[in-house]
Amino acid sequence: MKHIISLGAGVQSSTMALMAAHGEITPMPECAIFADTHAEPAEVYEWLKWLTEKLPFPVYTVSDGNLTEDCMEVKTAKAGHKYTRALIPAFVSGHGIFGRKCTADYKVVPLRRKARQIAGIYGKQCKELVVTQWLGISLDEIQRMKVSLEPWLYMRHPLIDIGMTRQDCLEWMTKNGYPEPPRSACKFCPFHSSDEWRRLKAMPAEWQEIVQFEKDLQVAALQNEGPAQMKGTPYLHESWKPIDEVDFKDYDDQLSFSFNDECVGMCGV
Numbered sequence: 001m002k003h004i005i006s007l008g009a010g011v012q013s014s015t016m017a018l019m020a021a022h023g024e025i026t027p028m029p030e031c032a033i034f035a036d037t038h039a040e041p042a043e044v045y046e047w048l049k050w051l052t053e054k055l056p057f058p059v060y061t062v063s064d065g066n067l068t069e070d071c072m073e074v075k076t077a078k079a080g081h082k083y084t085r086a087l088i089p090a091f092v093s094g095h096g097i098f099g100r101k102c103t104a105d106y107k108v109v110p111l112r113r114k115a116r117q118i119a120g121i122y123g124k125q126c127k128e129l130v131v132t133q134w135l136g137i138s139l140d141e142i143q144r145m146k147v148s149l150e151p152w153l154y155m156r157h158p159l160i161d162i163g164m165t166r167q168d169c170l171e172w173m174t175k176n177g178y179p180e181p182p183r184s185a186c187k188f189c190p191f192h193s194s195d196e197w198r199r200l201k202a203m204p205a206e207w208q209e210i211v212q213f214e215k216d217l218q219v220a221a222l223q224n225e226g227p228a229q230m231k232g233t234p235y236l237h238e239s240w241k242p243i244d245e246v247d248f249k250d251y252d253d254q255l256s257f258s259f260n261d262e263c264v265g266m267c268g269v
Contacts (some may be wrong), residue, residue: 001129001130001132002131002132003030003131003132003156004031004032004115005029005031005032005033005134006032006033006035006133007134008136008184009044009048009182009184010032010044010183010184011166011173011181012166013135013184014173014181015159016169017032017051018055018173019074019158019172020057021054021057022176028055028056028120031057031060032060033061034061034062034116035062035108035111037068037107037186038067039066040185040186041183041200041203042205043092044184047182057066060110062110062114063106063229064105064110065106065234067088067102067106067160067186068188069083071084071085071087071213071220072216072217074223075133081225082223082224083223083224083225084220084221084223084224086098087102087105088100088102088188088228089102089191089235090217090235091234091235091237091238092234092235093233094231095231097190105144107267111133115133116131119152126152127152128151132156133154134156134158135155135156135157136159137157137160137161138159138160138165138168138169139164139168140167145157151267184267186269187206187209187210187213188214194249195252197243197246198248205245210243211243211244213234214234214236214243215242218235221234236247237251239251
């Protein structure tokens, strides 16, 4: 059995990895895998480098492309009309949430492909349980727990097993002399809380990228034709306002969506 950490490089998964390094969660993992969307804040990549040097097992980085660039790619269907892929859960004015495939395509797929490689699974069929994947979901996010539908994969939640919350993770890091990990999530994720948007807004370079991303996303969406034609304008905030015009104080604790709605339990950890 191969034990593999799904490493988001945020608070929970980083704590889980370091607890394994300390022997507080067993067995020692074979490795950790970081699925890179190429859209994390710079502080996450800096933290990942630091963390990799602290762990006694290897950390592999895998990727299925650049999510930022792929959101803007305009394709041509066989029928001849142009379209863009619905990758992030943007809020479309008057029509709810844009389609969402970011977590599945950019995290789950490359991570599981690497896990299969490490476990020596070749071909499409494997009915024997050979991989235990550790997910850094904490007790206060227990609703995000998922089970695997793959017969070769078991999804384990060590922090929930030992009753640790996100705050417990932060306290463990402090007690063991480690710095506080950054929040791990794509810079432009529409599921950010108001606190997270404010935190990102305080980073001038990151904020400018977010503002520009929203504008570019809207331009790309206008190119959808035929059955793919969008009936509204995509925004990063559910207020349907440009992100640089939102007063986040007006939405404290009032957002309809959050990482708790995230589909496969692999973002923001």
